[in-house]
Amino acid sequence: MELTKIAFISLIFALILASGCAISLWEPNLPANQTQQPTQANTGQPTSLYITSEPSSANVYINRGFRGVTPLTIPSIAPGTVELWVTTGTQENMTNITIAANQITSIHVPLVGIQPMNQQTQAPPATPGTGGLELNSTPTDAFVYIDGVYMGRTPLTIRGLIPGGHELKVSSSNYLEFKTTVLIEADKTQAFSPTLDLKGTFSTLKIDTNPSNADVWLNGSFQGMTPLQKIYPGNNKFRVQLQKPGYVTYTTNRSTTEGQTTDMYYSFIPTNGKAVFI
Structure with a gap:
C-alpha cells in the first residue's frame, strides 16, 4: 500500500515537471514596500574618548571632574561638547571638544607653562615686524x-x-x-582688559559708600568693608547694614538676580543728622 502511494506521488511530480510549471515554496506575508532582510549583528561601537598629552602623565578633567592621567581612554562617555582641562600642575591646556556618538574621539593636547597667579610673566623679546x-x-x-x-x-x-x-x-x-x-x-x-560676565546661575552684589571703609553686614553676618563685591549662586535676598564710626548706621533690604549685578551706593549721614531706614 505504501509503495503504491509513493509511486502515485512520484507520477504527479513527473507530470508537473513535464508540463513546465514552476514549483514555489511558501514565504511569510510581508507588509507593502518591505522585504525580508537577513539578520545582521549590531556593529556600532560605544562612545569613547582617547586623550594623550605632551608631556604625558598629566591629570585630565572633564567639566572640572577628574577622570585620570594621560594617556587615558574613557570607554563610556556621553556624546556632545565638553570642557577638557589637562594639567601637570606646572603646565596645562584647556579647550572645548565635541565627542561624536558611537565613535572613538582622539585628541592630543600640548601643554604650556603656568605663570604664578596674578603675576605677569616675562615675555620673550619682540620679533621685528610683529x-x-x-x-x-x-x-x-x-x-x-x-x-x-x-x-x-x-x-x-x-x-x-x-x-x-x-x-x-x-x-x-x-x-x-x-x-x-x-x-x-x-x-x-x-x-x-576684557571683563567677563557671570553665567546665569550666579548673581553679584556690589556695595560702595561715601566715605568708604565702612563695615558691611549681610543678614547679620559681617562680610568686609566697602567697596565690597560678593558673588552668590542664584537669586538672593539680603538685610544690609552699613556701619562707620561717627555716622548714622544705615539699614535696608536688597535682592540679587541670577546673571545680573546689583549695585548699591550710600552716602553716610553724620551722627548729628537723622537716621535713615528704607
Missing part, C-alpha cells in the same frame, strides 16, 4: 586663547603675533566666554 598684546581680565587668572591656541592665564603678555586680525578668547569657570577679534599692528603692543 605685534603683541598685554592682557588683563576681570576676573584674573582666566584662560587665554589666540586663534584657538592656548597661550596661558591672565595677566599675560603675548608677543610675536603676525600683524592682522586674530581671534581672542578668554574663559573662566562660572563666567561666560569672551570672544572678539583683535587687530595686531607691527612693532606695537596693545593693552586689552
Whole structure:
C-alpha cells in the first residue's frame, strides 16, 4: 500500500515537471514596500574618548571632574561638547571638544607653562615686524586663547603675533566666554582688559559708600568693608547694614538676580543728622 502511494506521488511530480510549471515554496506575508532582510549583528561601537598629552602623565578633567592621567581612554562617555582641562600642575591646556556618538574621539593636547597667579610673566623679546598684546581680565587668572591656541592665564603678555586680525578668547569657570577679534599692528603692543560676565546661575552684589571703609553686614553676618563685591549662586535676598564710626548706621533690604549685578551706593549721614531706614 505504501509503495503504491509513493509511486502515485512520484507520477504527479513527473507530470508537473513535464508540463513546465514552476514549483514555489511558501514565504511569510510581508507588509507593502518591505522585504525580508537577513539578520545582521549590531556593529556600532560605544562612545569613547582617547586623550594623550605632551608631556604625558598629566591629570585630565572633564567639566572640572577628574577622570585620570594621560594617556587615558574613557570607554563610556556621553556624546556632545565638553570642557577638557589637562594639567601637570606646572603646565596645562584647556579647550572645548565635541565627542561624536558611537565613535572613538582622539585628541592630543600640548601643554604650556603656568605663570604664578596674578603675576605677569616675562615675555620673550619682540620679533621685528610683529605685534603683541598685554592682557588683563576681570576676573584674573582666566584662560587665554589666540586663534584657538592656548597661550596661558591672565595677566599675560603675548608677543610675536603676525600683524592682522586674530581671534581672542578668554574663559573662566562660572563666567561666560569672551570672544572678539583683535587687530595686531607691527612693532606695537596693545593693552586689552576684557571683563567677563557671570553665567546665569550666579548673581553679584556690589556695595560702595561715601566715605568708604565702612563695615558691611549681610543678614547679620559681617562680610568686609566697602567697596565690597560678593558673588552668590542664584537669586538672593539680603538685610544690609552699613556701619562707620561717627555716622548714622544705615539699614535696608536688597535682592540679587541670577546673571545680573546689583549695585548699591550710600552716602553716610553724620551722627548729628537723622537716621535713615528704607
